[in-house]
Amino acid sequence: MRLAKFYAALAAIANLFQINALNILITNDDGFGVSNIRELYKAVKALGHNAYIVASASDKSGTGGSLSFATTANLTADTQYGIVKAGAPSVGADPNDSHIWYYNGTPSVCVMVALDYILSTFANFSTPDLVLSGPNYGDNLGDFAYTGSGTIGATYFSIGRGIPAIAFSANYPTTTPYYEVNTTTKAGLKDPATIAAELAANLVQSLVAKANGSRILPLGYGLNVNMPYITSFDNSSCVDPPLIHTRLTGDAWSYGVKFNASTGLFTAGLKVGNDATGINVCINGDCTLIGETALIAKGCYSSVSVFTVDYDAPNFGNNVVDETKLLGALVQNLNSTSLIGGLNATATAGRNASVTTPTATSSVITNDASAARWTRYSGTAASLWLVIGVFLLCSF
Ligand SMILES: *[C@@H]1O[C@H](CO)[C@@H](O)[C@H](O)[C@H]1NC(C)=O
Ligand SMILES: *[C@@H]1O[C@H](CO)[C@@H](O)[C@H](O)[C@H]1NC(C)=O
Numbered sequence: 602m603r604l605a606k607f608y609a610a611l612a613a614i615a616n617l618f619q620i621n622a623l624n625i626l627i628t629n630d631d632g633f634g635v636s637n638i639r640e641l642y643k644a645v646k647a648l649g650h651n652a653y654i655v656a657s658a659s660d661k662s663g664t665g666g667s668l669s670f671a672t673t674a675n676l677t678a679d680t681q682y683g684i685v686k687a688g689a690p691s692v693g694a695d696p697n698d699s700h701i702w703y704y705n706g707t708p709s710v711c712v713m714v715a716l717d718y719i720l721s722t723f724a725n726f727s728t729p730d731l732v733l734s735g736p737n738y739g740d741n742l743g744d745f746a747y748t749g750s751g752t753i754g755a756t757y758f759s760i761g762r763g764i765p766a767i768a769f770s771a772n773y774p775t776t777t778p779y780y781e782v783n784t785t786t787k788a789g790l791k792d793p794a795t796i797a798a799e800l801a802a803n804l805v806q807s808l809v810a811k812a813n814g815s816r817i818l819p820l821g822y823g824l825n826v827n828m829p830y831i832t833s834f835d836n837s838s839c840v841d842p843p844l845i846h847t848r849l850t851g852d853a854w855s856y857g858v859k860f861n862a863s864t865g866l867f868t869a870g871l872k873v874g875n876d877a878t879g880i881n882v883c884i885n886g887d888c889t890l891i892g893e894t895a896l897i898a899k900g901c902y903s904s905v906s907v908f909t910v911d912y913d914a915p916n917f918g919n920n921v922v923d924e925t926k927l928l929g930a931l932v933q934n935l936n937s938t939s940l941i942g943g944l945n946a947t948a949t950a951g952r953n954a955s956v957t958t959p960t961a962t963s964s965v966i967t968n969d970a971s972a973a974r975w976t977r978y979s980g981t982a983a984s985l986w987l988v989i990g991v992f993l994l995c996s997f
């Protein structure tokens with residue numbers, strides 16, 4: 602009887618795994634041969650998922666969502682680490698694994714090539730249940746990185762095609778080839794690439810369990826996950842960071858440049874970030890959450906931020922501006938009975954003033970420390986809008 606129950610439970614678990622085995626596409630912007638992407642591929646396969654890698658033939662870091670295609674049918678240079686030699690086709694499989702593909706283009710284009718050619722032609726599925734990007738070498742924190750990172754670019758492109766996607770980034774600076782992953786480090790621990798991959802796969806698995814056979818994330822939604830520096834080369838002080846729910850903005854940075862007069866060149870690097878920067882105004886989401894940048898700065902934590910690809914300004918929530926008032930008379934509703942031309946410099950009443958518009962709310966939770974910080978941002982934001990308002994008034 603006991604044994605029967607045990608086997609029934611086992612069968613239920615096996616059934617669960619069967620039902621929840623996903624078709625996963627993995628990509629990155631560091632190149633198809635780096636340790637992190639290969640370790641993630643191994644980790645999700647070990648969990649029973651059917652995985653394909655389609656990633657850039659070489660490093661395409663910092664390309665965001667940009668679209669850059671191969672311009673020759675055959676490679677004019679070896680791929681990363683000489684895995685495939687010049688002269689081979691610009692799209693192809695790793696000679697050692699028919700589920701690992703390279704394409705000589707940016708991450709978003711690799712996803713396109715995967716969805717519209719590789720998977721439908723060579724895999725036993727066409728549309729993945731999930732796209733995973735990374736883990737990137739180096740964290741991608743805040744909305745500056747959101748648009749600039751090829752790792753994240755591949756995810757917002759995938760989400761645009763209707764597929765849930767997660768960007769993973771790990772605070773580990775040096776890219777290493779997949780064949781140099783150490784079984785154990787000098788400290789007797791797993792390679793940081795293996796740990797980053799297992800952390801990523803574990804998060805995926807918890808989402809799979811939660812989804813229970815449904816979509817992993819709702820249409821239009823994605824996750825940006827950042828991991829701290831994994832210390833497994835040296836010690837075990839940060840090898841199992843907890844995953845913390847964060848938001849993209851909040852104590853985030855933007856960047857500036859330095860001009861070097863003797864070289865005549867600009868270099869990036871000046872961090873610009875404080876309460877008054879636009880990237881730290883809380884408009885969408887839960888303002889009480891700690892920003893991912895602030896969390897990673899705190900120590901051994903991983904951040905998980907939820908984003909959507911609906912970039913429209915919201916008409917409800919925090920620090921919301923009434924768009925109809927912001928845009929003035931020239932920008933009209935499509936249903937207006939008499940649209941006035943955009944060259945009409947004296948237009949004053951084109952917009953139907955009787956249309957009801959949402960009212961701005963600045964209500965922010967006030968009973969904890971992080972809320973106090975956001976209240977401060979709201980104040981700053983309010984004065985900013987006042988300045989913009991005065992500016993708009995003067996210019997009309
Ligand atoms: C394929 O695997 C073999 C043995 O694991 C290795 O020696 C070889 O370098 C690999 N080839 C490529 C292109 O990675
Ligand atoms: C590309 O390489 C293949 C051999 O791999 C060759 O047959 C083909 O002619 C080459 N194509 C071009 C455009 O050079």
Ligand SMILES: *[C@@H]1O[C@H](CO)[C@@H](O)[C@H](O)[C@H]1NC(C)=O
Nearest residue numbers: 622649650651652724725726
């Ligand atoms: C697709 O292939 C994978 C292994 O490559 C296999 O585990 C899976 O069962 C296959 N799925 C279907 C629907 O044939």
Ligand SMILES: *[C@@H]1O[C@H](CO)[C@@H](O)[C@H](O)[C@H]1NC(C)=O
Nearest residue numbers: 636777778781782783792794
């Ligand atoms: C494996 O360890 C060696 C020596 O510590 C190091 O140089 C190499 O980068 C490690 N490989 C990876 C993938 O981290």
Ligand SMILES: *[C@@H]1O[C@H](CO)[C@@H](O)[C@H](O)[C@H]1NC(C)=O
Nearest residue numbers: 617620810811812813814815
């Ligand atoms: C998961 O889905 C199955 C049906 O597909 C249902 O029977 C089961 O109750 C669900 N489990 C949970 C925890 O929601």
Ligand SMILES: *[C@@H]1O[C@H](CO)[C@@H](O)[C@H](O)[C@H]1NC(C)=O
Nearest residue numbers: 831832833834835836837838
């Ligand atoms: C563990 O190693 C990291 C570098 O990987 C170092 O910064 C840290 O101080 C070390 N911690 C301890 C407790 O030795």
Ligand SMILES: *[C@@H]1O[C@H](CO)[C@@H](O)[C@H](O)[C@H]1NC(C)=O
Nearest residue numbers: 859860861862863864865868
């Ligand atoms: C400007 O560039 C030169 C040459 O690389 C370098 O030696 C110098 O330190 C740079 N100056 C500054 C202010 O960064």
Ligand SMILES: *[C@@H]1O[C@H](CO)[C@@H](O)[C@H](O)[C@H]1NC(C)=O
Nearest residue numbers: 934935936937953956957958
């Ligand atoms: C006209 O369009 C606006 C914006 O879509 C909408 O809010 C408003 O309700 C519409 N008015 C009528 C009368 O349909």
Ligand SMILES: *[C@@H]1O[C@H](CO)[C@@H](O)[C@H](O)[C@H]1NC(C)=O
Nearest residue numbers: 936937938939951952953955
């Ligand atoms: C404004 O909307 C009302 C109905 O809501 C309509 O009767 C009127 O014609 C509209 N005026 C213009 C200028 O579109």
Ligand SMILES: *[C@@H]1O[C@H](CO)[C@@H](O)[C@H](O)[C@H]1NC(C)=O
Nearest residue numbers: 941942945947948949950951
């Ligand atoms: C410009 O718009 C006003 C309404 O704001 C209208 O009375 C006037 O006829 C328009 N002029 C032209 C040239 O369309």
